[in-house]
Amino acid sequence: xxxxxxxxxxxALLALFALATGPSVVAASSVTEQLISRLNRxxxxxxxxxxxxxxxxxxxTVWRFHDNDEPSPTRENRQLEITWTIATALVLLFVGTxxxxxxxxxxxxxxxxxxxxxxxPGEAPDDAVEVQVTTEQWAYTFDYPxxxxxxxxxxxxxxxxxxxxxxxxxxxIHSVHVPELGLKQDAFPDQYQLIRTQTTGTGEYRMYxxxxxGTGHAEMLSTVRVVxxxxxxxxxxxxxxxxxxxxxxxxxxxxxxxxxxxxTPTGDSNATNATATAEPTAGGDA
Amino acid sequence: xxxxxxxxxxSAAVLLLLVAFFRLRGDAPAESVSxxxxxxxxxxxTTHGKPTGLTRWLTTVDHKxxxxxxxxxxxxxxxWGATDAMMIRTELIVPETAIWGLETYNAVFTTHGFTMLFxxxxxxxxxxxxxxxxxxxxxxxxxxxxxxxxxxxxLPPSLLLVRGGLITEVAGKVLAVLPVPVGALLALExxxxxxxxxxxxxxATANQQIDVALLGLHLSGIATTMAALNFxxxxxxxRADDIGWNKLDIFSWNIxxxxxLVIFAFPLLGSALVLLLLDRNFGTTxxxxxxxxxxxxxxxxxxxxxxxxxxxxxxxxxxxxxxxxKLVGRRLFGFRFIVYxxxxxGVLSFGVWAHHMFTTGMDPRMRASFMAISLAIAIPSAIKExxxxxxxxxxxxxxxxxxxxxxxxxxxFVIGGITGVFLxxxxxxxxxxxTHYVVGHFHLIVVGVIPLSMVAASYYWFPIITGxxxxxxxxxxxxxxxxxGTVFTFxxxxxxxxxxxxxxYGVYPAEFTTLNQAASLGAFVLALSVxxxxxxxxxxxxxxxxxxDADVWNLKETGQFTREWQWFEEQLEDRxxxxxxxxxxxxxxx
Ligand code: HEM
Ligand SMILES: [Cu+2]
Ligand SMILES: [Cu+2]
Numbered sequence: 001x002x003x004x005x006x007x008x009x010x011x012a013l014l015a016l017f018a019l020a021t022g023p024s025v026v027a028a029s030s031v032t033e034q035l036i037s038r039l040n041r042x043x044x045x046x047x048x049x050x051x052x053x054x055x056x057x058x059x060x061t062v063w064r065f066h067d068n069d070e071p072s073p074t075r076e077n078r079q080l081e082i083t084w085t086i087a088t089a090l091v092l093l094f095v096g097t098x099x100x101x102x103x104x105x106x107x108x109x110x111x112x113x114x115x116x117x118x119x120x121p122g123e124a125p126d127d128a129v130e131v132q133v134t135t136e137q138w139a140y141t142f143d144y145p146x147x148x149x150x151x152x153x154x155x156x157x158x159x160x161x162x163x164x165x166x167x168x169x170x171x172x173i174h175s176v177h178v179p180e181l182g183l184k185q186d187a188f189p190d191q192y193q194l195i196r197t198q199t200t201g202t203g204e205y206r207m208y209x210x211x212x213x214g215t216g217h218a219e220m221l222s223t224v225r226v227v228x229x230x231x232x233x234x235x236x237x238x239x240x241x242x243x244x245x246x247x248x249x250x251x252x253x254x255x256x257x258x259x260x261x262x263x264t265p266t267g268d269s270n271a272t273n274a275t276a277t278a279e280p281t282a283g284g285d286a
Numbered sequence: 287x288x289x290x291x292x293x294x295x296x297s298a299a300v301l302l303l304l305v306a307f308f309r310l311r312g313d314a315p316a317e318s319v320s321x322x323x324x325x326x327x328x329x330x331x332t333t334h335g336k337p338t339g340l341t342r343w344l345t346t347v348d349h350k351x352x353x354x355x356x357x358x359x360x361x362x363x364x365x366w367g368a369t370d371a372m373m374i375r376t377e378l379i380v381p382e383t384a385i386w387g388l389e390t391y392n393a394v395f396t397t398h399g400f401t402m403l404f405x406x407x408x409x410x411x412x413x414x415x416x417x418x419x420x421x422x423x424x425x426x427x428x429x430x431x432x433x434x435x436x437x438x439x440x441l442p443p444s445l446l447l448v449r450g451g452l453i454t455e456v457a458g459k460v461l462a463v464l465p466v467p468v469g470a471l472l473a474l475e476x477x478x479x480x481x482x483x484x485x486x487x488x489x490a491t492a493n494q495q496i497d498v499a500l501l502g503l504h505l506s507g508i509a510t511t512m513a514a515l516n517f518x519x520x521x522x523x524x525r526a527d528d529i530g531w532n533k534l535d536i537f538s539w540n541i542x543x544x545x546x547l548v549i550f551a552f553p554l555l556g557s558a559l560v561l562l563l564l565d566r567n568f569g570t571t572x573x574x575x576x577x578x579x580x581x582x583x584x585x586x587x588x589x590x591x592x593x594x595x596x597x598x599x600x601x602x603x604x605x606x607x608x609x610x611x612k613l614v615g616r617r618l619f620g621f622r623f624i625v626y627x628x629x630x631x632g633v634l635s636f637g638v639w640a641h642h643m644f645t646t647g648m649d650p651r652m653r654a655s656f657m658a659i660s661l662a663i664a665i666p667s668a669i670k671e672x673x674x675x676x677x678x679x680x681x682x683x684x685x686x687x688x689x690x691x692x693x694x695x696x697x698x699f700v701i702g703g704i705t706g707v708f709l710x711x712x713x714x715x716x717x718x719x720x721t722h723y724v725v726g727h728f729h730l731i732v733v734g735v736i737p738l739s740m741v742a743a744s745y746y747w748f749p750i751i752t753g754x755x756x757x758x759x760x761x762x763x764x765x766x767x768x769x770x771g772t773v774f775t776f777x778x779x780x781x782x783x784x785x786x787x788x789x790x791y792g793v794y795p796a797e798f799t800t801l802n803q804a805a806s807l808g809a810f811v812l813a814l815s816v817x818x819x820x821x822x823x824x825x826x827x828x829x830x831x832x833x834x835d836a837d838v839w840n841l842k843e844t845g846q847f848t849r850e851w852q853w854f855e856e857q858l859e860d861r862x863x864x865x866x867x868x869x870x871x872x873x874x875x876x
Contacts, residue, residue: 036713043711047704054671054700061678062685062693065614071682071844074617080676081620081669088668092661092707099711100654108713109650119647172487173580175645175720179786184716186646189486190575193647206795210645210720210788212480214487215389218791 029205029226031107031198033182039102043095050091110194119194121145124164129157133195135187135209136170138216144236151240154223158232159202165195177210178224186211199226347431349416352438354751356413359441363405364737366449368816370398375775375809378802381794391792392478397449399481400499402732403598404506405445410740411601412437412513415541418747419517421850422535424526429519433512440509447502450474450495474498480790482591485573485583489565497566504559507552514548517541535848536618539625540604543632547593547600550636555590558583581646588639596635599731600628602739603670606692609746610674613689614681615844620673627666634663644715653712660710667703671696686839687761691742694769698734701773702727705780720790723783726776733812734772741768741819748823749838750854754830760822767815775808834858 065071103109110119122145124130132143133155141152157163167176169187176195177184180203185195209220227235346352373394377385386394416434420427428434474495479488488496521542525534534542562583564570571577611618618624640648640656674696683689705727709715718724741764748756778801787798794802836855841847 036717039711040708040714040717043708043714047707051700051704054675055697058675058693058696058700061675062683065678065681066683066685068680068682071615072680074611074619074677074680076620077676081623081673084672085623085665085669088665092664095707095711096658096661099657099713102713103650103654103657108716109653111650172490173484177720177786177788179717179721182717184645184719188575188580188646206786208786208788212392212482212484212487212790214491215392215478217392218388218788218793221795 029199029201029203030181030183031200033180034200035102035105035108036182039098042098046091046094107196107198110196119166119192121166121192125162128162128164130164130166131155131157132166132168132192133176133187134168134170135174135176135213135220137172137214138209138220140176140207140220140222142240144240147236149236149240153240154225155207156225156227156232156235156240157199158229159199159226161229162196162198165197166192167195168192172213173211174209174213174220175211177208178205179208180205181224184210202226202228347427347435349420349427349431349434352434353413353415353417355438356409356416356441358413359438360406360408360410360413363401363409363445365816367398367401367406368813370394370401372809372813374398375806377792378794379806381796381799381802383793386792388792389478390476392480392790393476395790396477396480400448400477400503401445403481403594404448404503404510405441407598407732407736408510409441411541411544412510414605414740414743414747415517415537415601417751418850419520419538419541420524421853422538422848423521423524423529424849425520425524428516429524430516433516437509437512437516440505440512444502444506444509447505448499449476450498450502482587483562483583484587485562485565485580486575488562489573497563500559500563500566504556507556507559510548511552511556514545514552517545518549535608536621536624537601537604537608540600540607540628543628544597544600544604547597547632547635551590551593551597554586555594558586558590561586581643581648584643584646585639588642589636591642592639593635595728596631598736600631602695602736603628605739605743606674606695606735607670609688609742610692611677612839612841612844612846612848613686613692613746614678614683615840615846616677616681618673619676619679620669623669624673627669630666631663634659634666638663641710641715644712645719657710657712661707664703664707664710671699671703684840685762686745687756687758687765688742688746690762690765691738691745691768694765694772695735695738695742698730698738698769698772701777702730702734705730717786718783720788721783722779722787722789725789726779726783729776729779730772733776734769738765738768738772741765744819744823746839747850748826749833749836750850752827752830753833753857754826755833755838756822756826756830760818764815764818764822767811767818771808771811771815773808775805775812778802778805778808 121130121132130144130146132145134141134143139152140155141150142155143150155165165176165183165185167185167187168191169189171189173186173188175184175186181197181199183195183197185193187193203226205224205226207222207224209217211217213220343351343355346355373386374391377383377391377394383391416428419425475493477493477496477499479491479496521534521538561570561572565572565574573580573583607618607624637659638656640652641660644653644656674692705723709718709724709727745756745761748754782798782801782805785798785801787794836851836858837847841851
């Protein structure tokens with residue numbers, strides 16, 4: 001009987017260890033994700049030993065005192081109680097301060113940069129990429145106001161850049177959730193919320209809707225593609241996704257492409273366009 | 287259509303069970319010696335001077351009877367909610383929608399949440415408290431026996447209103463064969479907006495059943511509040527002279543604090559529900575974008591919702607703290623600290639609601655302060671765990687079924703509690719919120735602590751209620767399966783959450799398949815354990831060995847033979863006296 005119990009607890013602990021290694025396997029993809037998973041690891045370094053310790057003490061108590069013939073009456077021990085209260089408080093104080101430091105980081109918590117305390121698209125600094133993400137039942141629209149590009153296929157952003165996503169909804173509450181980039185923000189109708197992050201490497205990540213929004217909620221998926229700067233520009237030049245933006249946006253692309261604030265000469269990037277776009281197109285369709 | 291069958295089947299089975307139980311209980315006259323020479327083992331059910339049969343159960347104002355009604359009702363609801371749970375886990379065995387469509391999936395987890403929270407947990411705890419609290423306090427009954435009965439009888443109609451969509455659909459389809467207009471019935475579809483009912487989704491969805499369900503929830507809230515008031519007044523005014531506040535037992539303390547939370551939380555839910563009804567039907571704009579805004583609903587809902595989770599769990603803590611010392615032959619270690627920590631939890635629980643809203647884009651300074659209080663509330667919870675371990679230290683642990691349940695509680699609570707700390711850490715919550723991690727975290731408690739404490743109580747007090755003993759070996763196996771099954775079902779969900787799988791998803795990307803299958807396997811272990819418990823309860827109540835000695839748990843040797851057992855002992859003595867009078871005379875002829 002007891003061996004079954006022990007086996008179950010051991011399994012639980014193994015699972016906790018699996019948790020400890022799970023998230024760290026994913027390579028860092030944004031500053032936000034790095035910060036959060038480092039915090040998460042710190043918490044796990046404390047939590048797993050504490051959990052193991054308590055479970056072991058529990059098991060040891062059961063093993064040692066089962067069918068014990070000389071039980072002794074309970075004696076109050078004020079000191080012991082105060083000790084473990086303070087110890088718990090200290091651990092939680094550490095959790096609080098560590099979390100607070102991460103929370104205070106601008107890539108984790110976005111605060112409105114305007115006096116009126118609201119987020120407004122168009123207020124992103126000049127060197128940042130700005131995208132408006134509009135959610136509705138059950139699709140996303142990605143707007144690149146600087147490039148005058150609109151697409152609903154995928155969110156494409158450049159690597160190693162600061163990105164401002166202004167999130168809003170057309171109907172009910174949705175939530176933009178990109179776990180591998182450490183991003184989540186609920187989208188409310190008639191209101192903009194800000195996700196601020198800084199991408200590091202390139203890669204393709206899944207975007208989920210994380211707030212129940214009706215029948216299609218579980219199918220409200222999209223893709224975030226973080227690409228090299230040049231490829232990004234080429235993609236914008238193309239008018240975003242080949243499927244949606246061809247007709248309307250392509251005319252505007254050339255002039256607005258040069259509006260792009262990163263300062264890369266447009267002529268240069270045009271040269272690489274042909275090769276740069278060929279690849280992602282194939283990848284995007286797959 | 288497909289989805290309607292299991293729910294209906296379950297409720298029919300439960301009803302049958304209820305009827306069978308009542309017949310069994312009500313019919314046999316109290317004095318007859320049936321059962322091959324045993325006296326009827328009915329110590330817990332005094333039938334003197336009461337109507338018999340169904341009338342008795344419909345008209346009773348006796349706290350023990352109402353307690354049993356509550357427990358039976360709650361168990362029926364639990365089975366119905368568990369059927370939903372099995373439907374969820376069955377759908378999630380494969381990534382695609384294999385069995386139920388997405389709409390049905392949404393409806394199933396919504397009714398699962400409603401049923402488990404409002405119609406399983408609180409009614410069962412109210413039932414247990416109904417049964418034992420007056421005995422522990424040395425009172426004859428609760429302060430307001432009739433209020434007690436009304437509070438109970440409001441629940442069955444509430445449940446039907448809340449879960450109506452399924453029932454009306456079936457009724458509509460059956461009636462459609464006949465030439466009667468059934469359009470109204472078919473218009474009611476099961477509610478699929480989640481138990482949190484976030485606006486604008488819940489205001490924008492046309493389904494009239496939402497209105498019916500809101501009324502049902504409101505009604506159940508009234509019932510819960512009435513029961514809570516009754517407990518508070520009883521604990522304040524009906525205590526025996528020798529029970530001062532310092533002598534009040536720990537279970538009653540927990541029920542007291544829980545009732546206090548109910549009184550502040552449920553009326554608020556009721557009001558919010560009315561506002562939502564007005565928004566849906568009368569064009570008000572309390573939660574509309576152009577009015578109070580969707581975020582207002584979330585604040586009101588969680589100001590109720592967070593205390594609600596402590597309303598659910600405090601009685602479980604109370605039962606654990608109450609039974610554990612008796613089962614290990616020691617006094618509760620740090621009784622005073624546990625009482626203080628219970629009160630502290632009660633107070634703090636009203637200051638943490640916004641930790642359910644960290645991703646709504648609320649003011650960052652608010653996030654930090656809600657994080658601080660959420661971490662603070664972890665301290666009294668941790669203290670309880672340490673106190674329990676200290677209570678066992680140096681004790682005499684007999685590994686009986688109820689003790690195994692409590693050991694299960696103590697080991698799952700460690701994981702369930704610590705995973706909660708991660709969610710309180712705001713940046714970590716950003717990635718874990720609304721993923722299966724959350725589902726895993728709270729189920730480690732709502733399955734690994736709450737039902738386990740009820741099961742422990744069902745074994746511990748089984749002799750008092752039925753006069754018989756349950757099957758101990760089956761009970762031990764069942765307790766182990768429940769504890770182990772919980773870990774196997776819900777720890778995979780923690781990992782799924784870390785990998786990013788959102789909750790409330792009826793379909794999911796293929797890479798999550800294996801972990802989901804592991805969780806579903808665990809759920810079937812849980813289901814098996816529930817069946818074993820049911821079998822043990824029903825069979826033992828019918829034919830289990832009759833209890834002769836009231837000191838079932840060797841409580842006398844450590845001086846913990848508490849009032850409810852003393853009452854039981856008197857009952858047994860009375861029965862003995864009656865029996866010997868019977869054999870002297872001729873009353874045993876039939
Ligand atoms: C038989 C064991 C149980 C299993 C296997 C189970 C399984 C699940 C699963 C998988 C979900 C997530 C559905 C989703 O997000 O897609 C869920 C949701 C939920 N469960 Fe359970 N559950 C069980 C028992 C309970 C109990 C005892 C309670 C309460 C006391 C409970 C309360 C809830 C609540 C409140 C939700 C959230 C519903 C919502 O999202 O609106 N469950 N359950
Ligand atoms: Cu959505
Ligand atoms: Cu959604």
